[in-house]
Amino acid sequence: MLGVEEIHTFYGLSHILFGVSLTVLRGEIVCLLGRNGAGKSTTMRSIMGLTPPRQGTIRFRGKDITGNKPYQIARMGIGYVPDDRRVFADLSVGENLELAQRTTGGLAVWDKDRVYSFFPALRRIDSRKAGFLSGGEQQMLTIGRALMTNPDFLLLDEPTEGLAPMIVKELEDRIGRLRAEGLTVLLAEQNQKVALRLSDKGYIIDNGLIRYHGSTEELTADEEARKKYLLV
């Protein structure tokens, strides 16, 4: 469904990704593991068109989407949940969701009510300004906001970072449910446990290079590789 081929991405003059390639098949959850500054978020931003790669191609459903604008990529069915959450702080929870609503395409039709059934904690705070939410609530809101665009592919950048274990568990459960509904997910994580429980396969990125890839079983078994690239 998604094919990233040999991309090189820069921030200004600094070269960050050095020929990253990865493949995500329909219905899979694929995790992208790597320590701080490894290039996970940059990979996500490259796919979303926020920091377009200078070299290499990105294909989505067989179509070359390299160089497309983020709004076009979103409309093709890619939802983006950034690592730093970035809710629209000045708008209410409900308004955050409504702005993202997109009724064409996609697998299932998401609306505000469905997001609230999916994350019941959000329903009570519908009219609260998003800037006043807790970390967990903001994370639910950014996932809900991405779902409102009716994506069939979701980029999740460290959704559990800095959250309490209870909330991490809830999010883990929800991500599993999304897969069950047919959504495909690329999940960037530092939290190996959560990532390996959810994914079908995984990639390890370090210093802008893919160092390892394999099925979850292989990754779980290969403690050496994980130690080498993931331990801080």
Add this chain to the structure above:
Amino acid sequence: MEIIGDLTFAGLASHLLVGLSRAMILFIVTSGLSFVLGVLRVPNIAHGSLYMIGAFVAFSISHAIGGNTGFWVALLLSPVVVGLVALIAERSLFCHLYEREHLMLLLFTFALMLILGDLVKMFWGADYRSIMAPKYLRGSINIFDSPFPKYNLFLLVIGPIVAVLLWLFSNKTKMGKIARAAAVDREMVGAIGINVSWVFAFAFVLGCLLAGLGGALVSPTVSVTLGMDHDIIMEAFLIVTIGGLGNMWGALVGSLLFGITQSFGVLFWPQFAIVFPYLAVVIVLIWKPTGMLKSVW
């Protein structure tokens, strides 16, 4: 030397009303500048030029049509004309520049101000022009036993209407909410599938339209002439700064402070009246360097 003028209750009240009506013009112009600053992050120095163009277009239209109707048509059409100028400028120039640094944008809009100033000179010349308000808005009525110009009362009605419309727009319409979201995080607005480029064009045109409206509204109270752009843009930037960048209510509060200190300055110390608003600005900025209300920057 008379330092303290007519210090009766009636005198105070009428100065207050004049100050308030001046504040309404300032608010209309400044809210547009502030909107463009907040949503597009563009410090548009040419905003004052659009205000001046609004006044000149109002002059031409009202003279072409004449009479009371001329005034109303001018009031409605000149913001539209200014909006069109803004649309052309946005689609051809501004839309390529949003990612540039602020210094570049300042230089660019400064250049645009000079160019627009020259264009106005070519079109309308350097003469002083004047516009008549409709008959029923001319002259004064007595409030608290002192005469108060009817046209200023009219401004006192228009100002709040514009404020309410702006509030409704940014809080009740989808476009307004998108603009508020874009002011905080334009990248994420794109990432949820919204074409920010058109949102920006719309926001820019709306902001400039307000400059045009301000110019048309002010035209019966001043002589319409070259140089109007410089005067207003200085004041407008100061007001936006003391109010809080990008904050519409800040534009209102700042305009009120500016307008009222200006008119009370005239009352208490006419020779140095011009100093008072600037003094108020300095005091506000020492007290709150980011402005009285929350800045979106």
